[in-house]
Amino acid sequence: MQAISRSSEYAIRAMTFLAQKHGQGFQLSRDVAETLGIPGPFLGKILQPLVLRGLLHSQRGRSGGFRMIHRPTEVTLFQIVDAQEHLTATRKCLLGQAECSDERACPMHEYWDNCSESFLALLAGTTLQNVVDFCREKPASGYPGPTPEDTSILP
Amino acid sequence: MQAISRSSEYAIRAMTFLAQKHGQGFQLSRDVAETLGIPGPFLGKILQPLVLRGLLHSQRGRSGGFRMIHRPTEVTLFQIVDAQEHLTATRKCLLGQAECSDERACPMHEYWDNCSESFLALLAGTTLQNVVDFCREKPASGYPGPTPEDTSILP
DNA sequence: ACTAAACAAGATAAATAAGTCTCAATCCGT
DNA sequence: ACGGATTGAGACTTATTTATCTTGTTTAGT
Numbered sequence: 001m002q003a004i005s006r007s008s009e010y011a012i013r014a015m016t017f018l019a020q021k022h023g024q025g026f027q028l029s030r031d032v033a034e035t036l037g038i039p040g041p042f043l044g045k046i047l048q049p050l051v052l053r054g055l056l057h058s059q060r061g062r063s064g065g066f067r068m069i070h071r072p073t074e075v076t077l078f079q080i081v082d083a084q085e086h087l088t089a090t091r092k093c094l095l096g097q098a099e100c101s102d103e104r105a106c107p108m109h110e111y112w113d114n115c116s117e118s119f120l121a122l123l124a125g126t127t128l129q130n131v132v133d134f135c136r137e138k139p140a141s142g143y144p145g146p147t148p149e150d151t152s153i154l155p
Numbered sequence: 156m157q158a159i160s161r162s163s164e165y166a167i168r169a170m171t172f173l174a175q176k177h178g179q180g181f182q183l184s185r186d187v188a189e190t191l192g193i194p195g196p197f198l199g200k201i202l203q204p205l206v207l208r209g210l211l212h213s214q215r216g217r218s219g220g221f222r223m224i225h226r227p228t229e230v231t232l233f234q235i236v237d238a239q240e241h242l243t244a245t246r247k248c249l250l251g252q253a254e255c256s257d258e259r260a261c262p263m264h265e266y267w268d269n270c271s272e273s274f275l276a277l278l279a280g281t282t283l284q285n286v287v288d289f290c291r292e293k294p295a296s297g298y299p300g301p302t303p304e305d306t307s308i309l310p
Numbered sequence: 311a312c313t314a315a316a317c318a319a320g321a322t323a324a325a326t327a328a329g330t331c332t333c334a335a336t337c338c339g340t
Numbered sequence: 341a342c343g344g345a346t347t348g349a350g351a352c353t354t355a356t357t358t359a360t361c362t363t364g365t366t367t368a369g370t
Contacts, residue, residue, distance in 0.1 A: 061367020
């Protein structure tokens with residue numbers, strides 16, 4: 001079960017980072033990428049839709065970068081993920097039916113509706129401030145830092 | 156939000172069809188594919204793991220095909236989906252953390268655990284018989300038939 | 311004004327998922 | 341035993357996602 005795309009993961013991590021730096025001016029895309037272990041040039045592409053949606057302000061040129069526009073309490077994970085993959089449009093039928101309205105529902109319609117509803121509610125109910133608070137309380141979680149290298153001993 | 160892969164969708168549809176034909180001998184892969192509007196040769200690949208897991212019996216040669224081994228009341232959607240994408244292994248962290256145990260959890264761990272838990276419970280709690288019953292009660296749903304052609308008037 | 315530094319945007323490449331094709335192995339009916 | 345019909349398994353193609361590269365545009369500082 002893949003909940004959200006990797007782009008969305010990166011977007012949430014980057015926004016969390018920027019929320020932590022809120023009020024400290026522009027942050028370089030490159031720095032964010034390095035700190036979080038996100039492929040450098042790729043992050044640029046990911047931040048773009050966030051700028052378009054008015055979640056980030058970007059400035060080019062020397063001493064440019066990205067910074068949050070709103071306060072972390074005012075930005076939800078739903079907004080961030082939606083910018084990456086149009087959640088509202090995607091929310092498709094679990095069983096792939098082209099039409100799966102309430103009249104013409106698939107067998108799982110009702111149950112799945114509940115599931116995805118609560119998933120979206122989770123995203124919409126969590127603000128960046130919530131995530132930042134979590135990071136402060138439990139720094140050992142390592143979030144939103146770089147995904148640890150695969151240091152397993154397997155061949 | 157992509158819940159399950161398309162392979163899993165096809166697998167569920169095909170199994171539903173075979174459940175409807177339960178007790179009527181072998182069904183041709185080709186027939187199933189045509190009836191359900193699933194790419195023909197692809198269905199072969201999809202049915203394979205279901206055979207390996209002991210959910211289907213297959214027979215080659217003339218008058219061969221596929222048929223269900225167990226009764227529809229004894230097969231859950233979880234088994235079917237798991238055969239396609241190893242659900243138990245996949246169930247990863249929502250935020251892409253490599254390690255996301257209870258000690259070293261990501262900010263969404265607890266909530267997301269609930270979400271995916273209830274999703275898996277949904278799959279595990281639904282038997283093919285449930286789906287077949289639904290199809291009998293609401294044939295207008297069109298399930299598990301072919302996904303209707305996109306007949307929209309859009310350019 | 312000039313230049314270095316940064317984002318913006320489009321083309322390109324690599325990785326993965328979805329789908330197709332080919333041929334071998336197997337089985338039934340005659 | 342033979343021949344056609346069907347699954348099984350692997351290589352191959354196509355589509356989508358993820359990631360990189362290149363070039364252009366904007367900005368600050370000198």
